[in-house]
Amino acid sequence: MSADPASKPTTGVVITHEDIDRAHDRERVFAARARRGLFSRFRLLWLLVGPGILVMLGENDGPSMLSYAATGARYGIGFFIPFVVLTFFMALVVQEMTVRLGSATHRGHAELIFDRFGPFWGWFSMIDLGIGNFLTLITEFIAIRAGLGFFGVPPWAAVLSALSVLYLALVTHRYWTWERITLAAAIFNLVFVPVALLARPDWGSVGHALMAWAPLPGGLTKDTVLILLADIGATVTPWMLFFQQSATVDKGLTRGDVRFGRIDTALGAVLAATAAVATILATAPLFAHHMTAENFQAAEFAQTLQPLIGRFGASLFALGIVEAGMVACITISTSSAYAFGEVAHRPHSLNLPLKEGKPFYFVLFLCAAAAGAIVLIPGLPLVYVVLVVNVIAVLAMPPALVFLFMLANDREIMGDLVSPRWINVLATSVVIFLTLAGILFGISVIAPNLFSFIGGK
Amino acid sequence: MRPEKLRPDSPASPDQELVLSSLELDQLAGVRKQPIPRRHLRRYEKFLLWSLRIYVLFMVTVVIYQVLAGSR
Numbered sequence: 001m002s003a004d005p006a007s008k009p010t011t012g013v014v015i016t017h018e019d020i021d022r023a024h025d026r027e028r029v030f031a032a033r034a035r036r037g038l039f040s041r042f043r044l045l046w047l048l049v050g051p052g053i054l055v056m057l058g059e060n061d062g063p064s065m066l067s068y069a070a071t072g073a074r075y076g077i078g079f080f081i082p083f084v085v086l087t088f089f090m091a092l093v094v095q096e097m098t099v100r101l102g103s104a105t106h107r108g109h110a111e112l113i114f115d116r117f118g119p120f121w122g123w124f125s126m127i128d129l130g131i132g133n134f135l136t137l138i139t140e141f142i143a144i145r146a147g148l149g150f151f152g153v154p155p156w157a158a159v160l161s162a163l164s165v166l167y168l169a170l171v172t173h174r175y176w177t178w179e180r181i182t183l184a185a186a187i188f189n190l191v192f193v194p195v196a197l198l199a200r201p202d203w204g205s206v207g208h209a210l211m212a213w214a215p216l217p218g219g220l221t222k223d224t225v226l227i228l229l230a231d232i233g234a235t236v237t238p239w240m241l242f243f244q245q246s247a248t249v250d251k252g253l254t255r256g257d258v259r260f261g262r263i264d265t266a267l268g269a270v271l272a273a274t275a276a277v278a279t280i281l282a283t284a285p286l287f288a289h290h291m292t293a294e295n296f297q298a299a300e301f302a303q304t305l306q307p308l309i310g311r312f313g314a315s316l317f318a319l320g321i322v323e324a325g326m327v328a329c330i331t332i333s334t335s336s337a338y339a340f341g342e343v344a345h346r347p348h349s350l351n352l353p354l355k356e357g358k359p360f361y362f363v364l365f366l367c368a369a370a371a372g373a374i375v376l377i378p379g380l381p382l383v384y385v386v387l388v389v390n391v392i393a394v395l396a397m398p399p400a401l402v403f404l405f406m407l408a409n410d411r412e413i414m415g416d417l418v419s420p421r422w423i424n425v426l427a428t429s430v431v432i433f434l435t436l437a438g439i440l441f442g443i444s445v446i447a448p449n450l451f452s453f454i455g456g457k
Numbered sequence: 458m459r460p461e462k463l464r465p466d467s468p469a470s471p472d473q474e475l476v477l478s479s480l481e482l483d484q485l486a487g488v489r490k491q492p493i494p495r496r497h498l499r500r501y502e503k504f505l506l507w508s509l510r511i512y513v514l515f516m517v518t519v520v521i522y523q524v525l526a527g528s529r
Contacts, residue, residue: 014487020472023479030479106483107493115493124510254481345490388524395516399509406502413493435509438516445523 021351022252025176029257048260049267050179051102051247054331055095055240056088056268057186060275061328062143063136063386064234065192065321068276069301071227072283077206078214080231081277085210087235088273090433092265093426094401097408097419098241099261102248104417109245111342113403116410125238125403126343128396133239133336135389137371140332142386143325145375150302150318159372162326166368169330170361175250175350186327189275191320196278198313199285199305206281225444226391229437233390234276236434238400239335246338250349255417282309282317329368337364391441398435401427 025047032044071080098109105112110129114122141159148158169181216224244265253261283301285308302321306314334350340363341348348360405427408419419427482488498506 014485015473015476016486018486019476019480019484022484023472023476026479027475105493106481106489112493116496117498118495121506128513252480252484254484347486349486388520392517392520395513395520399506399513402505402509410496412496435512438512442516442519445519445526 016347017353017356018347018349018351021174021176022250022349026252045260045263048251048253048257049264050183050251051244051253052095052099052261052264052266053268053271054179054182054186054247054327055244056091056265056272057189057275058243058328058331059091059235059237059240060189060272060324061136061140061234061332062147062321062325063139063230063390064276065279065324066143066301066386067227067230067234067390068279069283071231072280073286073301074227075217075224076287077201077209077280077284078212079209079216080280081206081209082213083228084231084235084276084280085273087232088269088276090232090430091235091240091272092269093423093430094236094404095240095244095265095269096262097404097423097427098245099248099253099265100258100414100417100419101404101407102245103253103255103258103261104414106249106254107245108249108338108342108348109242109404109407110339112245112407112413114343116407116413117403121403122343125400126339128400129238129242129339130336132237132393132396133332134367134371135392136237136239137329137332137367138374139386139389140325140329141372141375143321144329146300147302147318147320147322147325150315155376159375162329163365163369163372165326166330166333166365170350170364173351173353173357178350179247179251182327182330185323185330187271188323189320189327190271190278191316191323192275192278192282195305195309195313195317195320196281198309198316199282201281201284220440220444222444225441229394229441230386230390232434232437233393235272236397236430237390237393238396239332241400241404242339243331243335246335246342246348250338250351258417279320282313285309329371333364333368336367337361394434395438395441398431398438401431401434405431 029047032040032047113125144162145155145158169178302314302318337360338348341360346359347357411418
């Protein structure tokens with residue numbers, strides 16, 4: 001569906017390089033849409049997918065994969081496989097709203113919060129996002145450093161190579177090319193599937209775990225609450241909202257593309273859930289063999305798994321952790337740069353040439369470089385940092401979700417794409433669930449004795 | 458490419474024609490600079506936003522406490 005040229009003003013409109021690149025992308029979409037047949041449908045899907053898969057696989061980041069690995073190693077599969085599938089369903093519900101918002105308003109999430117709720121609430125959101133993104137970026141470099149450490153790469157070389165990949169993805173100055181390069185890297189997240197197969201899981205037990213949903217092993221304790229929150233934070237976090245909405249706008253999706261945006265997000269959720277479950281399955285043998293997994297880093301997980309899955313499997317595991325950190329490093333730093341540009345009213349698009357988008361690219365690269373530098377500080381308690389960052393992500397989520405909920409129900413900006421009632425019911429359940437999870441964490445820290453009253457230890 | 462202005466008396470370049478035929482008006486970078494009008498927040502909405510803000514600040518304090526306690 002091509003936009004109606006007659007409705008366009010012909011005076012005073014500034015056409016930028018960004019507009020021209022986006023127009024070329026849209027032309028390909030219109031051409032594919034105009035044709036009939038299965039191939040054209042697939043081509044249209046190929047042209048319109050991206051933000052959803054990227055955000056879901058991007059959130060399967062270094063800390064997330066380490067959380068899943070710690071989950072499998074400490075608690076096995078009984079409770080956590082269905083739990084992780086549930087968290088991805090929550091992510092799908094939440095992210096679908098960003099597709100509609102981006103397609104209906106053509107504005108990024110930070111921009112909409114500032115415009116609709118004013119700078120007071122806008123800055124609160126930005127502080128949450130900025131701190132959360134920076135801490136998460138640090139953990140991505142921890143993952144990259146630890147994963148490459150398995151192959152004997154020194155930390156400085158690991159950080160430098162990650163920054164080089166980030167630079168290479170940006171150097172094209174074209175959203176489409178950036179998206180395809182990052183997608184190609186993100187699909188490598190599925191490397192955890194062959195790792196899981198090498199661990200020879202008992203498929204009967206996996207099926208039973210999905211159907212029966214065993215109780216939480218060991219009941220509610222401080223440790224189980226921490227890992228529960230880490231697994232939730234591994235799936236739903238504030239940066240995802242900001243990233244997918246901004247990427248939807250940068251890609252140029254419109255109201256007519258919402259259906260494909262939903263397919264894109266659902267596809268991403270399925271792929272990411274598959275990789276997450278595979279990671280739990282890959283490390284579950286450690287639980288079965290009663291091997292301790294208190295302070296494993298990526299390299300140590302790989303080394304410990306080596307007797308069970310072989311050198312090849314362990315190498316794949318380490319590479320998977322590197323990839324997870326790398327893709328998230330790209331998407332999270334991009335999310336920070338988008339938000340900065342939207343709030344500072346500076347050009348913010350991956351279609352910008354370097355000359356026009358200096359502040360955008362500078363923020364993007366600076367965030368990553370600063371986080372990379374911090375990781376080189378010796379003696380950081382890496383796994384602990386990773387778990388705490390995921391917990392912080394869960395705690396910051398309810399306010400972010402309430403803004404999202406209010407925006408997606410704002411008929412003035414959404415028109416007929418306003419959230420239907422069933423989505424509102426699901427979104428409200430997600431907010432309540434995340435808030436309660438946070439409160440549970442608070443109780444576990446401040447008054448762990450209270451757990452005995454609610455059936456825990 | 459440097460930004461350029463469309464004028465009714467000058468023939469549109471192929472790029473300009475492409476942009477005008479392919480993008481919706483509010484997809485243009487120049488148009489997106491215009492802010493969307495502020496929305497009036499109702500009392501219960503302000504209450505909800507403040508409650509969640511206090512919740513976040515309190516829980517972050519809990520996390521910092523746990524990190525400090527864990528490091529001792």
